[in-house]
Amino acid sequence: MSLTTSTLEPDLVPDDGGGRDPMTSGSLDGAPMWGIRLGSIALGLLGYVAFGSVNWALWAVIALATYMVATLLVSRVVESPRQATDRFAAAVMTSAFVVVLFPLFSVVWTVIDRGSNRFDWEFYTSSMRGVIGEGGGGYHAIVGTLIVTALTAAFAIPFGLFTAIYLVEYADGGRFAKAVTSLVDVMTGIPSIVAGLFAYALFVVLDDVPVLTALSTGVGHRSGLAGAVALTLLMTPVVVRTSEEMLRLVPNELREASYALGVPRWKTILKVVLPTAVSGILTGIVLAIARVIGETAPLLVTVGITADVNWNPFEGRMATLPVFAYNSYKFPTLPPEASIDRAWAAALTLVILVVILFSIARILSSILKPKGLK
Amino acid sequence: MTTLESPPSDNDSAFDEPVGKAGDKVFFGLSFGAAALILITLAAVAFFLFIQGLPTFTGDGTELDGDGSFFAYVGPLVFGTIYLSCIALLLATPVAIAVALYISHYAPRKVAQTLGYFIDLLAAIPSVVYGLWGITVLAPVISTSMFPWLRDNLGFIPVFGSDVAIAQSGRSTFTVGVVLAVMVLPIITAISREVFLQTPRLHEEASLALGATRWEVIRQAVIPYGRSGVISGAMLGLGRALGETMAVAIILSPARGYFWDVLTAQNSNSIASNIALQFPESSGLEVNRLIATGLVLFLLTFGVNAIARRVANAGFSGADG
Amino acid sequence: MNRPAVKHPNQSKVDTPVTESISALQATQTDSVVDPNAPVDMPNRIDVKDLDIYYGDFKAVENVSMTINPNSVTALIGPSGCGKSTFLRSLNRMHEVISGAYVDGSVIINGKDLYGPSVDPVAVRRKIGMVFQRPNPFPTMSIADNVLAGKKLNSKRLSKSDANDLVEKSLRGANLWDEVKDRLDKPGSGLSGGQQQRLCIARAIAVEPDVLLMDEPCSALDPISTLAIEELMLELKDAYNIVIVTHNMQQAARVSNRTGFFSIEGTGKPGKLIEMDATEKIFSNPSKQETQDYVTGRFG
Ligand SMILES: Nc1ncnc2c1ncn2[C@@H]1O[C@H](COP(=O)(O)OP(=O)(O)OP(=O)(O)O)[C@@H](O)[C@H]1O
Numbered sequence A: 001m002s003l004t005t006s007t008l009e010p011d012l013v014p015d016d017g018g019g020r021d022p023m024t025s026g027s028l029d030g031a032p033m034w035g036i037r038l039g040s041i042a043l044g045l046l047g048y049v050a051f052g053s054v055n056w057a058l059w060a061v062i063a064l065a066t067y068m069v070a071t072l073l074v075s076r077v078v079e080s081p082r083q084a085t086d087r088f089a090a091a092v093m094t095s096a097f098v099v100v101l102f103p104l105f106s107v108v109w110t111v112i113d114r115g116s117n118r119f120d121w122e123f124y125t126s127s128m129r130g131v132i133g134e135g136g137g138g139y140h141a142i143v144g145t146l147i148v149t150a151l152t153a154a155f156a157i158p159f160g161l162f163t164a165i166y167l168v169e170y171a172d173g174g175r176f177a178k179a180v181t182s183l184v185d186v187m188t189g190i191p192s193i194v195a196g197l198f199a200y201a202l203f204v205v206l207d208d209v210p211v212l213t214a215l216s217t218g219v220g221h222r223s224g225l226a227g228a229v230a231l232t233l234l235m236t237p238v239v240v241r242t243s244e245e246m247l248r249l250v251p252n253e254l255r256e257a258s259y260a261l262g263v264p265r266w267k268t269i270l271k272v273v274l275p276t277a278v279s280g281i282l283t284g285i286v287l288a289i290a291r292v293i294g295e296t297a298p299l300l301v302t303v304g305i306t307a308d309v310n311w312n313p314f315e316g317r318m319a320t321l322p323v324f325a326y327n328s329y330k331f332p333t334l335p336p337e338a339s340i341d342r343a344w345a346a347a348l349t350l351v352i353l354v355v356i357l358f359s360i361a362r363i364l365s366s367i368l369k370p371k372g373l374k
Numbered sequence B: 001m002t003t004l005e006s007p008p009s010d011n012d013s014a015f016d017e018p019v020g021k022a023g024d025k026v027f028f029g030l031s032f033g034a035a036a037l038i039l040i041t042l043a044a045v046a047f048f049l050f051i052q053g054l055p056t057f058t059g060d061g062t063e064l065d066g067d068g069s070f071f072a073y074v075g076p077l078v079f080g081t082i083y084l085s086c087i088a089l090l091l092a093t094p095v096a097i098a099v100a101l102y103i104s105h106y107a108p109r110k111v112a113q114t115l116g117y118f119i120d121l122l123a124a125i126p127s128v129v130y131g132l133w134g135i136t137v138l139a140p141v142i143s144t145s146m147f148p149w150l151r152d153n154l155g156f157i158p159v160f161g162s163d164v165a166i167a168q169s170g171r172s173t174f175t176v177g178v179v180l181a182v183m184v185l186p187i188i189t190a191i192s193r194e195v196f197l198q199t200p201r202l203h204e205e206a207s208l209a210l211g212a213t214r215w216e217v218i219r220q221a222v223i224p225y226g227r228s229g230v231i232s233g234a235m236l237g238l239g240r241a242l243g244e245t246m247a248v249a250i251i252l253s254p255a256r257g258y259f260w261d262v263l264t265a266q267n268s269n270s271i272a273s274n275i276a277l278q279f280p281e282s283s284g285l286e287v288n289r290l291i292a293t294g295l296v297l298f299l300l301t302f303g304v305n306a307i308a309r310r311v312a313n314a315g316f317s318g319a320d321g
Numbered sequence C: 001m002n003r004p005a006v007k008h009p010n011q012s013k014v015d016t017p018v019t020e021s022i023s024a025l026q027a028t029q030t031d032s033v034v035d036p037n038a039p040v041d042m043p044n045r046i047d048v049k050d051l052d053i054y055y056g057d058f059k060a061v062e063n064v065s066m067t068i069n070p071n072s073v074t075a076l077i078g079p080s081g082c083g084k085s086t087f088l089r090s091l092n093r094m095h096e097v098i099s100g101a102y103v104d105g106s107v108i109i110n111g112k113d114l115y116g117p118s119v120d121p122v123a124v125r126r127k128i129g130m131v132f133q134r135p136n137p138f139p140t141m142s143i144a145d146n147v148l149a150g151k152k153l154n155s156k157r158l159s160k161s162d163a164n165d166l167v168e169k170s171l172r173g174a175n176l177w178d179e180v181k182d183r184l185d186k187p188g189s190g191l192s193g194g195q196q197q198r199l200c201i202a203r204a205i206a207v208e209p210d211v212l213l214m215d216e217p218c219s220a221l222d223p224i225s226t227l228a229i230e231e232l233m234l235e236l237k238d239a240y241n242i243v244i245v246t247h248n249m250q251q252a253a254r255v256s257n258r259t260g261f262f263s264i265e266g267t268g269k270p271g272k273l274i275e276m277d278a279t280e281k282i283f284s285n286p287s288k289q290e291t292q293d294y295v296t297g298r299f300g
C-alpha cells in the first residue's frame, strides 16, 4: 500500500532488486500507475481514428473503462487479488470524480464563454427600455436584484439571528423550542416556487384589505416587496441553522465569566457571545445571501419582469437578474441571438456575484476569527 | 494593597437595584418574538396557500380547460415530478458517494479542502444557469451522441425503446434527469463527505491495524458508519430535485399525460415547472389551481424531508453505540 | 478537641441574629475564638444558613450553614462530586444560571439575604466576583479590554486616563503588570495559562467586588504559576473576602485561614459540610474522624 512506502524513509526501504517483498508491496506506485492512466487516455483517442471525429463522450467512456479494467488486471497479475480490489476501488472513485468534473467545468466554462459576448459597458449601464433587437442591457435587472436581495437580507438576518439566539441562549429544551426547531427544518425544505406562491397569495389577500391599500403593490399584485417576502422564507432557515451552530460553539465558560462580572444576560449575548461567534455567523449569512441571490422561480411569480428600472420595491414589477436571464432566453426578441447573449451575460453576472459573495465569506471567516479559539 | 479596597459604605443597598432589567426584557422579547414568528410564518404559508387554492374545488370548473377535475390535472404533474427526481437521484447518488469517498479518503488533504470549497460553490450556482447550460450544451450533445445509442443498445429496457421518435432537440426527460443529477450532486456529495469524515478514527485505525487495505477500511468502517448519513443526504437531494423549477422549465418539452419514455419529445412536466410556465399567463381560477398544485408539492417535499430526518436521527443514534 | 469555646458552625447558625448589630457582635464572639486575627467590625462577612442546593430534582448539597470571614482566605476541600463548586456558585447566584437549578435557604451578607425577593442576581455578582477553574479570558478582547470588561460591559463611562489607571491597578493587583505592560492591546488568549488565570483575577478585581470566589484556580497551572497565584491570594486577602475551592491540601494549608470540609455518603446522595474550623486545626486535629481520614489521605 502506498501508505507503507510513503511513510518510510527512502533509504530504509529495502532494495529488493525486483524481487517481491511483502513490506513494499506497492510495486505499482508511481510510474506504472501513471502509465496505465496515460495509456487509457491515449486509447480513448483511438476513437478518433475509428470514427473520424472527436466524440468527447466516447473518448471519456473508453479512457475511463480502460483505466479501471487495466488497473484491476495489472494489479492482479503483479500484486495480489486484495491489492487489485483496492486499486480497482481507487480507480472507480477517481473516475467518478473525473466524470463529475466534466459537467461542472463545462457549466463554468459555458457561462464564461457565452456570457463574455455581452460582458461590456453597455450591458451594465443600460436597461431594456425602448430596446428592440440588439443593444440594451441588464442594468435594471441588477438594480432589481440588489434591491430585492437587500430587502430580503434586512428581513431574514434579524429574523433568523434572533430565532437562533432564542434557541441557544434562552430555550430550555421545552416544547415550544422543539416545535420551533422542527418547523425550521420544515422551512428549509419549502420548494422555492412554493415560497413564491405563498408571497403571491399573501399579497393578493393583503391588497384586498382596504386599510392596507396604501401599501398596495399595484398592478397584478407584483412588487419587489412580495419577492423579498418569498426569498425571506427561503433564507431565514439557513440563517437560523448556521447561526445556531455557531452560537453553540461558543464555550459556556465565556458566558459564565461574563455573568460573574455582573453583566446582564442580554449584554453578555451582545458583547461576549455574538462577537465570539461573529465570524461563523457572518460567513453563514453571506453564503445564505449567495443561495437566494440566484433564485428565479419565486421572483418569476412575485416580482415579474419589466424593461425599465424600478427603484420602488413597494410598487409594480421589477426586473431581476435571474428572471431577466430566463425571460431573455425563453421569449427572445428578434434577432434572437442578441436576446440570448443578454441572457448569458445576466447568468455570468449572477455567477460572478455568487463567487464574490463566496470570496467575501472566505475572507470574513479568516479575518474575524477570534485568535484564541481553535 | 489597600488601594484596592472599595469603600464599604456603598454596598449597603446595592443588591436591590435592578441592573439592565429593561435591556433583558427587550432582548428576550425580540428573540422570543422571532421564534414565535417562525411558527406564525409556517401557519401563514399553509393558510394562504390553502385559501387561495380552495376556489379550485369550489369554483366553476367550466372556466378551466380539461374536464376541470383537479386530480386529473395534478396527477400527471405529480408523476412527472417524482419521475424526474428519481432519475436524477438514481444517476447522482452512486457518483456522489464515490466522489465523497474520493475527497474524504483518497485526495490529498490540501486538494480535498479546495475540492470541498468548489463543491459548495457549485451548490450555490443558480438553477437558471444550470438550465441554460442544459439546453445549450448538454441537450444537443447527448441527443446526438447518446440517445440513438441508448435506443439501439438498451432498447430492451422499456423506457429507452419506444416507437415514438427520439427528441432531436434533446429536450426530454432523460436530459432533464441528467441536469438535475448534476445539480443535486454537490448537495449529496457535501453531506456524504461530512459523514465519511466523521467516521471515528478508532474504527478506521482498528481496521488498518488488522492489515486491511484502504478499500477494506472503507467497506468495513466507513460505509457502515456513514450509511444513514448518505441516505438522508440523498433524501435531501431528492427534496431539492422535487422542488427544482427553472432547469425543468427551460429544458423540458412538456405534454399533458403520463409518459414513461425518457428519450422522446413528449414528457410529463413537473409541478414546479408547470407553475413557472403557466403562472405568468394565468388568471382567475387557473391561478387558484396552480396554487393548489403548489400545496401538493409542498406536502410532497414535506413528506420526503420528514423521512430524511427520521433516517438521519435513527441512524446517528444507532451509530453512536 | 474538647475546648468548650469552640462552636461548631452548625451550632452557631442557630443563634445568628437577623439584625446587623447583633450579628456583628455574635460574629465577633464566634470568630474571636476561631480566628483571633479577624477584624472586629465585620463588613462583608457571609453567613450561610440551612442552604440546600438543587439541580432540578437532584439535591446536590444539603443543609450547609457556615460563616465566612472577611479579610481572610477560606478554603473548601472535599472529595470530587461532593458539591464544593455547586456551593461556591451559590454564593454569588451563579448556580441558577444552569437551567432547572435552584437553592433553598439563605446567604446573608451585610444584613441582606442574597436570595431575598427584591435582590437582583446581576447586582450580586458585581459585589461577589468569581474566578474559574479553567482560565477563560474573552477571546475577542485585548488584555486591557479583558480587564475593563466588567466596567465596560456594564456601560460605565470611563475616561481614557481612568481606564488606563484601572487597567494598571488591577493588573498590578494580580501581579501581572510587569509581564504584560508592553502588550496590553494584544489578545488575552495569547498569554500562558498561568498568566491567563491572573488576567482573569485582574478582570474580577477590576469591578471592585467585596468577595472573590475561586474554584480550583490553580488546577490547570504549573507549580510556578500556582505559587504566583497563591502569593497573590495572600496579598488580596487584605482587601477581599476570599473563598477558594481546592483539591490540593498543601495549598489549603498554605493560604487559608479557615477550612471547610465537604463530603458525600455515596453517589446520588447530597454533599454535606462535615466540619469547618481554623485551618491548622482541620489539618492537625479535626473534630471528626471523616475529616481526619480525608486530610491524612485515608479517604475511601
Ligand atoms: N450542571 C449540572 N447539572 C446536574 N447536576 C450537576 C451539575 N453540575 C454538577 N452536578 C452534580 O452535582 C454534584 C456536585 O457537583 P460539583 O461540581 O459541585 O462537585 P465538586 O465538589 O465541585 O467536584 P470536583 O471536585 O470534581 O470539582 C455532583 O453529583 C454532580 O454530578
Ligand SMILES: [Mg+2]
Pocket: C084, C085, C086, C215
Ligand atoms: Mg468542582
